[in-house]
Structure formats: C-alpha cells, structure tokens
Amino acid sequence: MHAARVRNYLAACFFCMQQEQTTNATFSTKLGLIMATAGSAVGLGNIWKFPYIAGENGGGAFLIIYLVCVLLFGLPLLMVEFIIGKHSGKSAYGAFRELTHNNRWQWLSWSCLLTPLIITGFYFVVTGWCLNYLTEAITNTFNNLSATQLTENFENLQNHTLRMFGYSILAVLLTAAVLWFDVNKGIERLSKILMPLLLLMMLLMAGRVLMLPGSNVGMSFFFEADFSKITPDVVLSAMGQCFFSLSIGMGALITYGAYMPKRQNITVTSLQVVILDTLVALLAGIIIFPAVFAFGFDPAEGPELVFVVLPAIFEQMSFSWFSSVLFFTLLGIAAITSTISLMEVVVAFLTEATAHRRYPLNRHKAVLITAALCIVMISVCILSISGSWQWLVIAGHDMFYWFDKVTSCFLMPINALAMTLFVGWILQKKDVKTELETHHNIVHRTYINVFWQLVRFFVPIAILAIFLNGIGIFTI
Ligand code: TRP
Numbered sequence: 001m002h003a004a005r006v007r008n009y010l011a012a013c014f015f016c017m018q019q020e021q022t023t024n025a026t027f028s029t030k031l032g033l034i035m036a037t038a039g040s041a042v043g044l045g046n047i048w049k050f051p052y053i054a055g056e057n058g059g060g061a062f063l064i065i066y067l068v069c070v071l072l073f074g075l076p077l078l079m080v081e082f083i084i085g086k087h088s089g090k091s092a093y094g095a096f097r098e099l100t101h102n103n104r105w106q107w108l109s110w111s112c113l114l115t116p117l118i119i120t121g122f123y124f125v126v127t128g129w130c131l132n133y134l135t136e137a138i139t140n141t142f143n144n145l146s147a148t149q150l151t152e153n154f155e156n157l158q159n160h161t162l163r164m165f166g167y168s169i170l171a172v173l174l175t176a177a178v179l180w181f182d183v184n185k186g187i188e189r190l191s192k193i194l195m196p197l198l199l200l201m202m203l204l205m206a207g208r209v210l211m212l213p214g215s216n217v218g219m220s221f222f223f224e225a226d227f228s229k230i231t232p233d234v235v236l237s238a239m240g241q242c243f244f245s246l247s248i249g250m251g252a253l254i255t256y257g258a259y260m261p262k263r264q265n266i267t268v269t270s271l272q273v274v275i276l277d278t279l280v281a282l283l284a285g286i287i288i289f290p291a292v293f294a295f296g297f298d299p300a301e302g303p304e305l306v307f308v309v310l311p312a313i314f315e316q317m318s319f320s321w322f323s324s325v326l327f328f329t330l331l332g333i334a335a336i337t338s339t340i341s342l343m344e345v346v347v348a349f350l351t352e353a354t355a356h357r358r359y360p361l362n363r364h365k366a367v368l369i370t371a372a373l374c375i376v377m378i379s380v381c382i383l384s385i386s387g388s389w390q391w392l393v394i395a396g397h398d399m400f401y402w403f404d405k406v407t408s409c410f411l412m413p414i415n416a417l418a419m420t421l422f423v424g425w426i427l428q429k430k431d432v433k434t435e436l437e438t439h440h441n442i443v444h445r446t447y448i449n450v451f452w453q454l455v456r457f458f459v460p461i462a463i464l465a466i467f468l469n470g471i472g473i474f475t476i
Helices: 002-022 030-041 044-056 060-088 095-100 106-138 147-159 161-180 184-210 215-223 232-246 252-258 266-295 305-316 320-354 363-385 399-426 429-436 445-470
Strands: none
Touching: 030 184, 030 252, 030 266, 030 320, 044 060, 044 106, 044 232, 044 266, 044 305, 044 320, 060 095, 060 215, 060 232, 060 252, 060 266, 060 399, 060 429, 060 445, 095 106, 095 399, 106 147, 106 161, 106 305, 106 320, 106 363, 106 399, 147 161, 147 305, 161 184, 161 320, 161 363, 184 215, 184 266, 184 305, 184 320, 215 266, 232 266, 232 399, 232 445, 252 320, 266 305, 266 429, 305 320, 320 363, 363 399, 399 445, 429 445
C-alpha cells in the first residue's frame, strides 16, 4: 500500500517535471513579450491584406467597420487569449485541459492546430512574393516600368511555379532556422530597431504619395464612407481581417500568454499591441490608395494590389533603389516575425502533445515536422494558383483564396467565439480578476465588471450574429 503511494507520488512528480519542461521558454522582460506579440501582429496582414480587402470592399465604409471590430472584438479577444495562456501556463494544446481537467474542450485545441497550418499555406506564398520583390528591387528590375508592365511583372511571377516554390520554401527555412536555434530573443531585440524603422519608412512614403497630383481622390476613397457598399459578407470580412491582423482566434497568443512574466499587465500590453497594429494598417491604406488613384490602378485589384502599386511609388521617390531595397527588407522581416508565431504555435503544440507519449518530440524534431507540413500546404496553394492542378480550383477560386477565406471567415471566428465562451462561462470570475490585476496596478472593479459582461454576453453574441449573417444563415 505504502509502496504504491510512493510510486504514485513519484509518477506525479515526474509528470510535473515534464510539464514544466514544455513551457521552459519565458520572456525575461515585459518589452520582450510586447515586441514578440507586436511582431506577430504586424505583418503582411497590415501591409498586404488590409489595403486589398479594404479596396475590394468599398474603402471608407470598410475602414469604419474594421475599426469598430478592433475595439469591440480585437481588444477583448487579445486579453481573452492572454488570460487563458497565462492562467494555464500551457500552449493551446494543454491549456483547456489544464483549466477544466477534462477533454471536453480538446476539439478547440485541435482547431488551434489546424488554423495556423492552413494560414501558413498562403502566408508563406506571400512572404515568398516579398522575397522575390526584394531581389527585384536589388537588381533594379522594376525601375521605370509603366502601370501595365508592373501588372504583367506580377502575373509573370504567378505563372512561374518554380520561382514561387523557391522563395516560399526559402521563407519556411528562414523561419525554421529562427525556431531551431532559438534565436527568438535576438529577433525581438532586432525588431526593437526595425519596427520603428518600418514605421518611419512608411511615414516618408505616405508623405511622398500625398504630394502626388490626384492623391486626394484616394484619400476620399479611404476615408469617406459609402455605406451602400456594406453587405453582411463585408462585415464578416472586416471581422475576419481584425482577427487575422491581430493574430487572434488560433491560440498564438495563448502560447505567448503562457510565456508571460507574472507581473505583466495584460490590459496595457493588449492595448499597446492593438494601437500599433491599427496604426500600421492605417498607414498602409494612406500609402496605397492615393497612389492607386494617382497612377490609375484599380483599388479592387485583389491580392496583387500592393505588389503592383508599391514599385510605382518607389519610382517617384528620391533614392528609389535604396528606398525600395530598404522597404522590401523591412517588409520581409515583418512577415518573418509573423510566420515565426504561426510556426511556433504548431511546434509548441507538437512538443506538448507528445511529451508524455512513447515518442516525445523534442523542439528540433517538432520544427522539422512543422516545416514539412508547411511545405505541403504551400505546394497545394502554389499548384492551384499556377493552374497546374486544375482540380484544386473550387467554385472558380483557387486554394489561395479558400485557405484565406476558410481561416478568416470560418475557423478564426469559431475559435474566437469558443475562447470567449470559455473565459466567460468556464473560468471563474475571480480567476479572470487575478489575471487582470497586477501588483503594480489594481484595475478598477467597474473595469473588471465591464470586461466580464463583454466576454460573457456581448462579444460571443455579436461574433455569432456577424458570422451567421455573413454566411447567409440568418439575416439581420
Ligand atoms: N497577424 C499577422 C499579420 O497581420 C498574421 C499572423 C501571424 C497571424 N500569426 C498569426 C494571424 C496568428 C492569425 C493568427 O500579418
């Protein structure tokens, strides 16, 4: 009897030790976590996706709905994910089980594995486009091309399957190298310099673009709201874009929350990230739309928008070679800091999920498996874009479109909805309260109450209504 008890005790200790190992990385400083979260949030979603989605959906009216979504859903959901991660100390795989002691929420963990994998399929392809444009900037390829030639230049890239494969795989390898050598801290330190540089560069570009003749038409397109363009689908796209841009709705920030220093203030961190991310998206719009109208492009051009408009802007700038090389370098780095977070979720998931199994995966093996999975997803995407695999085109759209649509308009809203319900109805109010309070800053009781009501009722009901309305099941 006694021996059995000792054995159980030892087994429990061993279990705890292994559990400890899975979350061995912590951010040593508060700034480190803010930089990593901001690095994850600020990326192609702001500079590439936001302008083209806004352009397709009517400009100003989309912008207003987007900003409302960021305030009403973005901020609370960022906090919700941080609370789950910090309270459980686990990644998206273990967090729900740790907090409920049962498997009822395990489906959500699996959904948090599936979502980043699908996103990597198209995200790495676009990161590959950035790297391609960086080499073209270095070799001065797009200097003095007309608007039509710039569009053709992009189409050439799309038809060049091998080149797209090469650059996307290069992007996977760069990200895997960062995760492999655990140089995340170095990247964080680097982004302390690079992120402000990217902002500065964007400010300069905005200044130049606003001096172009005809730029005011673009500004009115971006800032004047024409609500006749708003359909339920546009509202769903705006909400999806908000999730995508802030990296919420797939457990990335649960993983980061688990690494969060105990004394970090969740509210302040989330607010800083939301402000920075929104600023970058706004700046991207202020750069792209005036240029679109000044040079005679179509704002609803689609995913190639930024890639045909940006080179045209650099032609107008002084030091055009230097500006374009610098900009595409910074954009590439912003993209890689986001792919790091996408892959990290999968890596953390795999190591944690196999920790107590017969074949535990260490970090290196997990990185290799994740990279291989990403390459599979990228291949599906590229073969369908270039038309080599016609059967991969469904309902007139290729997999690039579907991967994006399924994640932003389906998986992320559902995951986000489940996570708010989890915090609002499964966690205790006192747990949420302890996570939102720090020793330095006692958050006011009214604030906690407002947050609590938001996550219990308002946010889930609103997400559900927009989602059902967007997919046409229920009309408001
Ligand atoms: N937020 C990033 C961007 O705007 C993309 C991204 C990185 C992401 N990690 C994520 C999106 C996790 C959703 C979830 O480019």
